[in-house]
């Protein structure tokens with residue numbers, strides 16, 4: 041998070057998503073229209089439309105303070121929009137709480153994962169799936185195995201390293217059986233080995249699971265996302281297939297650095 045900036049100087053360009061993409065999301069996915077979030081007089085997000093259909097792998101990138109976490113928080117219901125409407129499966133959920141949205145299939149991980157330090161790793165995952173405890177897709181042990189924490193099940197969560205906390209955060213989110221997974225900088229602070237492990241896990245997840253990935257590491261974005269939206273000062277400055285966005289010289293120069301320097305900065 042960085043210091044606030046007004047969005048007034050930046051024009052929001054229309055999304056390049058097709059009508060078919062938007063229609064798919066309206067019927068079976070997550071959509072936001074006219075989404076605006078303000079802190080007092082400061083507008084930090086102003087998006088005409090944002091749509092996630094089943095199976096979409098959608099990255100949101102942009103410099104610090106661009107509004108990326110704000111967008112995830114609005115979709116997850118952690119905060120409410122100043123104006124705008126959010127729908128899930130064509131049902132308006134704008135004022136639904138985050139717990140309701142989690143039960144409805146919107147899962148998330150956090151930019152700064154917090155754990156219950158006194159609980160065991162296994163119990164943290166059990167809590168993540170509390171509303172599915174009678175028919176989990178995956179048992180807590182299976183999820184710990186998936187994220188490489190099988191050997192830590194009985195450890196206190198507070199004793200985990202940063203990388204392991206990130207993996208636990210992911211297991212907790214998956215325990216809620218999301219159909220849309222919001223990932224807030226999942227690779228931040230991970231070693232190269234951990235980042236590779238994270239990519240292996242995320243790419244192994246079922247194709248119907250939609251993901252919105254906020255991430256600064258373009259290696260991760262390129263590996264995971266087929267579509268990328270670039271935010272700046274709370275507005276969309278472009279979107280498109282990830283390879284095209286990454287090759288866009290304006291995006292590269294203004295927001296990412298050259299691909300080479302960006303990759304180097306995150307290795």
Ligand SMILES: Nc1ncnc2c1ncn2[C@@H]1O[C@H](COP(=O)(O)OP(=O)(O)OP(=O)(O)O)[C@@H](O)[C@H]1O
Pocket residue numbers: 041042043044045079084102103104105106107108109110111
């Ligand atoms: N509680 C708050 N009160 C006032 N301003 C806030 C608050 N939370 C966030 N902001 C401001 O909103 C803007 C968007 O913040 P946000 O965290 O969404 O950006 P971001 O793109 O996720 O940045 P980063 O990459 O640094 O995490 C920033 O200017 C930030 O300072």
